[in-house]
Every structure is written in structure tokens, then in C-alpha cells.
Amino acid sequence: xxxxxxxxxxxxxxxxxxxxxxxxxxxxxxxxxxxxxxxxxxxxxxxxxxxxxxxxxxxxxxxxxxxxxxxxxxxxxxxxxxxxxxxxxxxxxxxxxxxxxxxxxxxxxxxxxxxxxxxxxxxxxxxxxxxxxxxxxxxxxxxxxxxxxxxxxxxxxxxxxxxxxxxxxxxxxxxxxxxxxxxxxxxxxxxxxxxxxxxxxxxxxxxxxxxxxxxxxxxxxxxxxxxxxxxxxxxxxxxxxxxxxxxxxxxxxxxxxxxxxxxxxxxxxxxxxxxxxxxxxxxxxxxxxxxxxxxxxxxxxxxxxx
Numbered sequence: 540x541x542x543x544x545x546x547x548x549x550x551x552x553x554x555x556x557x558x559x560x561x562x563x564x565x566x567x568x569x570x571x572x573x574x575x576x577x578x579x580x581x582x583x584x585x586x587x588x589x590x591x592x593x594x595x596x597x598x599x600x601x602x603x604x605x606x607x608x609x610x611x612x613x614x615x616x617x618x619x620x621x622x623x624x625x626x627x628x629x630x631x632x633x634x635x636x637x638x639x640x641x642x643x644x645x646x647x648x649x650x651x652x653x654x655x656x657x658x659x660x661x662x663x664x665x666x667x668x669x670x671x672x673x674x675x676x677x678x679x680x681x682x683x684x685x686x687x688x689x690x691x692x693x694x695x696x697x698x699x700x701x702x703x704x705x706x707x708x709x710x711x712x713x714x715x716x717x718x719x720x721x722x723x724x725x726x727x728x729x730x731x732x733x734x735x736x737x738x739x740x741x742x743x744x745x746x747x748x749x750x751x752x753x754x755x756x757x758x759x760x761x762x763x764x765x766x767x768x769x770x771x772x773x774x775x776x777x778x779x780x781x782x783x784x785x786x787x788x789x790x791x792x793x794x795x796x797x798x799x800x801x802x803x804x805x806x807x808x809x810x811x812x813x814x815x816x817x818x819x820x821x822x823x824x825x826x827x828x829x830x831x832x833x834x835x836x837x838x839x840x841x842x843x844x845x
Contacts, residue, residue, distance in 0.1 A: 540724055541620045543638075544588075545570035545627040550709035552587035554625050554646070557713045559595055564720065566597055567617045572628050573601045605632050614638060621723065624678060625712070636678050641723055642688075643678040646716075648708045650690055651676060652738035655683035660705050662741035663695065664766035667758065670694050671704070673712045675719045677730060682740075686730035689719050700768035746771045750781075753799035757789045757816040775799075775811075778843070785830045786822035793817075804844045806834040 544555050544566055558566050569592035574585045585593065585601075592599040602610040611634065622635070622643035636643050649659035651674040663671045672692040677685040693711050695704065722728040749771040751760055764773045764787055774783045794812040796802065802810035808819035824830045831839070 540720060541565050541567045541618050541640075543568050543570065543614070543617060543619045543622050544625075545622065545631075546588045546625040547572045547586045547628045548626050549587040550705055551625040551627075552591045553709055554713060554716070555588055555591050557716065558623075559591075559597070561717065567619060568598045568600060568614070570600045570602075570627065573603055605629065605635060621720070622678070631678065633680060636680065644688065644719075644723075645676050645678045645683070645685070646712050647674045647676060647683055648705065648712075650674060650692065651683060651687060652733040652735065654739055654741045656741040657743045658741045660701055660708065661744060661766040664699065664701060664704065665762050667762050668695055671708070673708055673715070675712075675715075684733060684735075684738075686732055688723075688728055688730065689715065691715050700765040702769050744771065749774050751775045751784065753811060753813050755798075755814060757794075757813040757818050760813060760818055761787065761789050781826060783824040783830075784820050784822075785824055787818055787820045790817045790819050801844055804837060804841065806837045808833040809836065809844065 540563065542558060542564055544558060546552070546555060555566070555569065558564050569588060571586045571588040571592070574583050574589070576583050589599055589601060600610060600613065604610070614635070615638070618640070619638055620640045622639045623646070624631070624644065625646040647659065648671070649655075649663065650672040654662050660671075670692055672690055674690045675688045676683070677688060679685040691711055693707060699707070719728070744767070749767055751763065751773050753760070753775070760773075764784060767773050772783050774781050776782075790810065792802065792810070794802070794815060794817050796812045798812050798814050800812045802812050802817045804810065808821045809823065810817050810819055821833045822830055823833070823836055825840075
């Protein structure tokens, strides 16, 4: 089976690595985002998926324009059975969705039709869901509206954050990827239409979303911390300084003061009132400084907070 793989981030690179290990699968090309400057130093670097393709001498395509005539011509020369997409990061044009001999497949990290869109993992954590999963779906022009080929569930643990949950969903997709592709290869698969009445959508996350509202319940703040753990993180403003929350827990202490007021501060943590329980920040970061423990913060910033 000839596969054109499209993806960009590190979890997608692991899926590509798995495909390359399968002797019955032939990755005829890889599509990834163009090389971009990194956060620090502005050094231009290729995506994790692009790195794996380069390492394995697989033809890599990184067009700025998916409708570029030369790119279209190159792809049309490939004999593609399946277009497999895992977090590529761009909307695919109609011609690319129609290029496969069999089917274009998207690996989506939610149980569709729940959480269509760009941030399903973060949204499931924000909502405090107890389960999620992976959906293999036929790609169509509409946003994650295609027919479902297979769905696999995963229990969300209390200690899951965006990074760890994405990792487990990636492993789940790899575990069942061959099963799905084998069904497609022997034409033993069927489609299940999504119930649009049950559909929900998730929006693109902005950096400004990181600020914590202490008027919210403690559990909601903790879920936001889990969801935004990778980016944009969570932070709060104190004395006009933006302080990043790097680790936190929810205590059993019922808040007795105004939300946002400091309940207490000692080496065990910075205790802050919310609308329900007191949260405990155990690692934090001041602008331009390193991440420090609450013990170090207590020694260095006691007069600032108290």
C-alpha cells in the first residue's frame, strides 16, 4: 500500500516512524510544514516529521502554497493509495483530498463528532472529561465532518496534561493504525456518518488565554493548567507582574477570602483563594527568570507576596 503522509509535530513524527517500520507499507512521500524559525535564536529548523523523512531518505514536500503548480505536478506523479494526515496544520485543497486511489484519512484526537477543530486535546481537559479517544475518519472539505472509519477510546487520568494525554493518544493511534490500514487494504471497512446534531467545536488557542481567573472554581483552574501545560501555559498577574504557574494542585481547604487573595505562603507552596477551594502553586516563574520551587520562591520573594 502506497501512503502519502502529512504531519508536522513530534507525535506525528512517531506515527511516521511506525509506518516506516512496516514492511507491507510504502511511504512514497511526506508532506510537512515549511521550516520555521525557533523561539530562541531565530534559527530556522525543520519540523519533527520533516526530520524523520530526511533521516530515512523519504521524499519530503514543504510547500508554502498547496496549490502551487509544481507541487501539484509532483504529487500527481505519485501512485497514492492512502493520504494519511496527522496534525499537518493546514487546510487541504480539494485536489489533494481527491488524489488517493482509495481514501484520504485523518487521525483526529477526539471521539468525533465531539470536538471538531484545532484543539480537541486541550478542550477535553478544560471540560474535565473522563474519556476521549482517537478517530480515523475519511477526510472531506468540511472541518472534521467526514465519515468515521474507526474510533478507539481512552480513559483520561487525573494527572494527564496536554503533553501526556497527547502522548497516550499517539500511542493509541499507532496501536490500531495497522488494523485500520489492513481493513482498507482488503476492502473490509465501512463508513459511519457523523451525527451533526451531536457535533461540538473547539477553537484555536491564543496566548492571551493563559491568564487565570481566580473567580473561577479551583477545579476549573486546575483543568486549564492541565490543558495549557505545553502552550500557552497558565499565569496570573500580581502587583502588575505576570507570574507563570509551572506546577499546581487543588487543596482541600475551602476558600474563605476573596478570590485571588493569598491564603498563605510558605515553603510548601503559594496558596491562593478561588471561588471554591484554595489552589497551591508549587513551582512558578517570574518574567525572564528560571522556574523555581515554592521553597526557593519563599526564600527569595516572601516580601513580594506577603
